[in-house]
Structure formats: C-alpha cells, structure tokens
Amino acid sequence: MLRAGATTDEPIEAGIRAIQQCHRAADEFARGAAGPVKALYSHADDVTLANPFGPPVVGWRNASAALDFASTRFRDGEVTGFDGLAKHLTKELACILEMEHWRAKVSGREEITPFDLRVTTVFRREGDAWKVVHRHADPISTSHPDGPLRSS
Amino acid sequence: MREVDKFLAAVLPLQHEADTALHTGDAKPRKALWSHTAPVTVFGAARTVSGWAEVEQLFDWLASSFSNCQSYDCEVIAAGVSGDLGYLVGHERTTASVAREQPTPYELRVTLIFRREGGEWKEVHRHADPWPETQGAHEQLARFK
Numbered sequence: 091m092l093r094a095g096a097t098t099d100e101p102i103e104a105g106i107r108a109i110q111q112c113h114r115a116a117d118e119f120a121r122g123a124a125g126p127v128k129a130l131y132s133h134a135d136d137v138t139l140a141n142p143f144g145p146p147v148v149g150w151r152n153a154s155a156a157l158d159f160a161s162t163r164f165r166d167g168e169v170t171g172f173d174g175l176a177k178h179l180t181k182e183l184a185c186i187l188e189m190e191h192w193r194a195k196v197s198g199r200e201e202i203t204p205f206d207l208r209v210t211t212v213f214r215r216e217g218d219a220w221k222v223v224h225r226h227a228d229p230i231s232t233s234h235p236d237g238p239l240r241s242s
Numbered sequence: 243m244r245e246v247d248k249f250l251a252a253v254l255p256l257q258h259e260a261d262t263a264l265h266t267g268d269a270k271p272r273k274a275l276w277s278h279t280a281p282v283t284v285f286g287a288a289r290t291v292s293g294w295a296e297v298e299q300l301f302d303w304l305a306s307s308f309s310n311c312q313s314y315d316c317e318v319i320a321a322g323v324s325g326d327l328g329y330l331v332g333h334e335r336t337t338a339s340v341a342r343e344q345p346t347p348y349e350l351r352v353t354l355i356f357r358r359e360g361g362e363w364k365e366v367h368r369h370a371d372p373w374p375e376t377q378g379a380h381e382q383l384a385r386f387k
Contacts, residue, residue: 138320138331140351145374146319146331175292176281178355178366182324185355187283187367208285210353210369212329214322223322224331226353228285228371 101215105184108213108220113172120167120194124157131157132214132221140226142207166202167194184213184220190227205229249323250330253356253363257316265311265338269301276301277357277364285369287350287379288386307386310339316352326358333373340385348378 108130115126131137133150140146143163147156173189190207212224243251260272276282278294291300314336321330332354337347351374355367372379 136320136322140331140353146333146351148319176283176367178281178327178357180325180327183322183327183329185327185329185367187281187285187369208290208369210285210355210367212322212353214324224320224329224353226331226351226369228369 101181102179104215104218105179105213105220108184109186112211112222113169116172116190117169119161120164120169120192122161122165124161127161128154128157130222132216132223134216134223136223138224140224140228142228146226163197165195167192167196182215186211186213246321246323246328249328249356249363250318250321253328253330253354253365254316254318256363257354257365258314261314261316261334261336262311264301264305265308265314265336267305267309269305272301272305273298275365277359277366279359281366283367285367285371287370287372288383307340308338309342310345312337312345314338328356328358328363330354334370340382341387343385346378346381348382349373349376350379 112130115130118126131153135149137150137153138146138148139153139156141156141160143160144156147153169190169192171191175189176187178185188209190209192207193202193204196203207227207229210226211222213220214223256275260275263271276297280293282294282297283292284297284300286300289300291297317333319331319333322328332352334350334352335347337345339345350370350372353369354365356363357366
C-alpha cells in the first residue's frame with residue numbers, strides 16, 4: 091500500500107535495496123553468518139530453498155534450519171562479485187538471475203577455494219518490504235557434504 | 243480458483259507436452275512454449291545459456307540427444323504468481339534415452355519462470371540441476387556428446 095504522497099518509484103527502489111541487501115548478506119554468509127540472509131527471507135509456509143547442500147526444503151522452519159546448516163560450512167570467505175543475467179519484475183514478484191562469485195574455506199578445509207554459483211532468487215512484496223521466497227543455487231552439480239566443492 | 247492455481251492449470255500441461263516431446267527428439271513444442279523475447283535464460287543441467295539464439299540452439303542439441311521418452315512428470319513443490327509473472331519450483335522425473343543408450347530414469351530440481359505475453363504464458367527461465375543424492379542425472383549427463 092502506498093502512503094499519501096508516495097511515488098510509484100518506491101517499490102522499485104525498495105526492490106533495488108533488497109537485492110543489494112541480499113548481496114551483502116551473501117558476503118556475510120561466506121564467513122559463516124546466517125543471520126543477515128535469514129532476515130531477508132519471508133517466514134511464510136511456502137518459501138523454498140534449493141542450495142548445494144541438499145534437496146529443496148519448503149517452509150520457513152525448514153529453510154531456516156537449512157540456512158543454519160549451510161552457514162556452518164563456510165569460513166573466512168567473501169562473495170567477490172555478482173553478475174546480473176536477467177530480472178523479471180512485477181508489482182508483487184521479482185525474479186533475479188545471477189552468477190555469484192565466492193571464495194571461502196568450505197566444510198572445514200584450511201585453504202580458500204573459489205567457486206561460482208548460478209542463482210535464481212524470487213522476491214515477494216510483503217508490506218513495504220521485498221522478502222526472499224525462493225533461492226535456487228548450484229555450482230552445476232548435486233548435493234554433497236562439501237556443498238559446492240563436491241567434485242574436488 | 244486462486245490465481246496460482248489458474249497459472250499451474252495453464253502451464254503444467256504445456257510443460258508436460260513440451261518435455262515429453264523434447265525427450266522424444268522433438269524440440270518444437272518446447273520452442274513454442276518459450277518466449278523469444280529477451281531476457282530468456284537457461285541454467286540447465288547440461289549448459290548455461292542466455293538470449294533466444296543460444297536457448298534455441300540448446301533445445302535443438304538436447305532434442306538431438308534424447309529419444310524414447312517413457313515418462314515425464316513435474317511435481318510442484320511451490321509456486322507463485324503476480325500479474326503477468328509466475329514461477330514454480332518442481333521435482334522433475336523423466337525416463338528417456340540419451341545417445342540411444344538404454345532408457346534411464348533421472349531426476350532434476352527445477353525453477354521455472356513464466357511471463358504472460360498476449361494472454362499466453364511463455365517460459366522465460368529454466369534452472370535445473372540433478373536432484374541431490376540421485377545418480378541418474380549424472381549417468382545421463384555423461385552420455386551427452
């Protein structure tokens with residue numbers, strides 16, 4: 091709902107802010123912090139997460155647990171860049187397609203490993219905020235205890 | 243009927259027809275289901291492509307590799323729609339031959355995005371990777387030339 095005097099650019103600006111917040115949160119995730127990513131997620135029953143660590147999970151409780159698990163697999167890392175490949179936007183839904191460039195110590199390894207993720211993110215407007223309702227991320231392989239480094 | 247149910251009722255039969263045909267060697271229904279207007283992208287199990295020229299080439303290559311589709315199913319895990327944009331998260335189970343080998347079942351997790359153009363839902367993005375802890379998709383991918 092728009093406040094009196096609000097312009098129609100506000101949802102777009104809020105959307106851009108949400109993407110930027112997502113990028114910052116991913117960077118913190120590479121250092122083992124799940125809090126910022128979880129703060130951006132919707133708490134609805136229909137949210138989904140399909141990450142490199144396991145099958146897709148549905149619902150906030152399961153997504154929260156999956157994010158907690160995945161964050162324990164990353165230390166001392168950073169996301170050095172995001173390549174935006176496409177965006178699809180409506181008033182209530184936004185689909186953002188990106189490549190994420192990561193460097194981190196994965197699953198207890200001592201050395202930093204670079205890897206790239208193909209990421210599809212869906213945001214939904216909930217009140218004044220855009221919340222993540224779906225994230226599908228893969229390094230082009232299946233799940234494995236090592237997550238994105240399963241082939242090494 | 244809720245909007246999301248109308249969306250699924252419209253796209254799932256088209257998706258079923260397109261993928262059954264693709265896995266039988268015919269790319270035409272899938273090409274007809276897709277938008278030809280940028281941006282169109284595929285984060286596919288086999289390749290990553292962007293723009294209609296690359297997407298069309300990918301579908302032709304996939305169709306030339308697949309044959310003998312015995313079954314295709316997409317189980318919807320989640321979906322949403324707003325105006326002319328919709329998405330679904332699904333579990334695809336397919337049995338088909340790659341490179342004329344024995345038909346092999348394989349499973350993918352998929353995110354599909356559709357945009358309504360001229361009153362019809364057209365696919366604009368497909369993100370697919372092997373369903374975790376299954377081997378079928380890896381076997382199939384190894385057979386592609």
